[in-house]
Amino acid sequence: VARVWKQLAELLDHHRQLVDDTERCETFYSAISQVVRPGDVVLDIGAGTGLLSLFACQAGAKKVHAVETGVIADVAEELFASNGCQDRVSLFRHPSTELVLPERVDVVVSESLWNFGIGEGITRAMADARRRLLKPRGRLIPEHLSLRLAPVENPELEERLSVWARPTFGVDLSRVAVLARNNVYHTELDRDSLLAAPETLSEITLGEEPEVIRGVCEFVVRRRGTVHGLGGWFDARLCGGLTITNQPPSPTPSWKHAFFPVSEPIDVRAGDLLRAELQCVGNESAWRWAVRHYPASNRTPARELLHSTLRGFPTALERAAQGERLSATV
Numbered sequence: 001v002a003r004v005w006k007q008l009a010e011l012l013d014h015h016r017q018l019v020d021d022t023e024r025c026e027t028f029y030s031a032i033s034q035v036v037r038p039g040d041v042v043l044d045i046g047a048g049t050g051l052l053s054l055f056a057c058q059a060g061a062k063k064v065h066a067v068e069t070g071v072i073a074d075v076a077e078e079l080f081a082s083n084g085c086q087d088r089v090s091l092f093r094h095p096s097t098e099l100v101l102p103e104r105v106d107v108v109v110s111e112s113l114w115n116f117g118i119g120e121g122i123t124r125a126m127a128d129a130r131r132r133l134l135k136p137r138g139r140l141i142p143e144h145l146s147l148r149l150a151p152v153e154n155p156e157l158e159e160r161l162s163v164w165a166r167p168t169f170g171v172d173l174s175r176v177a178v179l180a181r182n183n184v185y186h187t188e189l190d191r192d193s194l195l196a197a198p199e200t201l202s203e204i205t206l207g208e209e210p211e212v213i214r215g216v217c218e219f220v221v222r223r224r225g226t227v228h229g230l231g232g233w234f235d236a237r238l239c240g241g242l243t244i245t246n247q248p249p250s251p252t253p254s255w256k257h258a259f260f261p262v263s264e265p266i267d268v269r270a271g272d273l274l275r276a277e278l279q280c281v282g283n284e285s286a287w288r289w290a291v292r293h294y295p296a297s298n299r300t301p302a303r304e305l306l307h308s309t310l311r312g313f314p315t316a317l318e319r320a321a322q323g324e325r326l327s328a329t330v
């Protein structure tokens with residue numbers, strides 16, 4: 001009971017942060033007010049507390065289908081009733097990909113954006129909704145994602161990762177160092193930590209069937225420093241001219257930044273070239289990234305560091321070999 005109570009308190013606090021994020025709420029509120037017409041039918045994927053469903057009701061939707069897999073759906077149910085919208089909103093407690101509706105909807109809205117934009121399954125959920133549940137001329141909010149990437153210096157996270165490389169009271173923990181450096185983290189980046197100008201890794205039109213999300217970026221290093229990993233963030237176009245971003249320093253408390261560590265720090269100088277390749281598969285659950293360093297001086301040879309989240313958990317490779325879809329691609 002104590003564990004459930006603690007988890008619920010953390011969940012409520014997470015959603016408190018989301019509803020208390022003025023920038024996020026204002027941008028979604030404006031987009032919903034612009035796109036939803038009186039009498040529309042709306043689908044809210046990942047409704048959480050039901051906030052966006054209630055925005056859609058305020059914009060005049062005659063019906064809202066809210067879908068939420070988490071226990072926060074209980075809160076949404078309460079809020080739909082206490083806001084007098086229980087007759088206009090129907091709540092489904094399963095993944096949107098299992099939703100069957102009696103009618104196609106005019107608008108699909110979803111705020112299930114991770115720190116890198118993708119990472120919580122938004123591409124597959126939106127493509128599925130467009131194919132099965134949206135009217136031919138219906139609209140998606142957001143409609144487009146741009147994924148941005150930059151090499152970053154992050155001594156604080158590097159220190160946390162390097163703990164595993166140090167023996168502790170005679171115990172060798174270095175096997176964990178390999179796992180730790182093949183996982184994806186979130187961190188808070190500022191502009192000074194970026195060692196090169198950010199590049200766009202991928203442009204994603206939401207609603208299109210997601211292929212493997214993959215991109216390559218080349219960076220010219222702008223100052224001497226040490227690359228500890230790649231930092232990632234997003235620009236999401238909700239509709240027309242309305243965009244929300246968490247570019248560093250993040251203007252919103254809802255999102256930090258994605259961090260893909262490198263297996264060993266890379267010392268760089270201004271003018272060096274870094275080539276980063278990043279791939280995301282398995283409904284945004286598995287990642288592979290590679291960083292290649294070409295020193296401008298040419299005195300040291302190029303280095304290549306390869307990483308995959310399949311190497312980031314002790315049994316992941318075994319599970320993949322047993323037939324998980326990831327094995328073929330990562």
Ligand SMILES: C[S@@+](CC[C@H](N)C(=O)[O-])C[C@H]1O[C@@H](n2cnc3c(N)ncnc32)[C@H](O)[C@@H]1O
Nearest residue numbers: 046047048051067068069070095096111112125
């Ligand atoms: C960041 S919260 C957003 C909450 C709410 N939309 C808001 O704006 O305040 C994302 C929620 O989406 C849910 N979710 C993500 N993908 C989903 C899907 N395909 N079907 C149902 N729920 C989903 C998660 O359980 C999570 O509670």
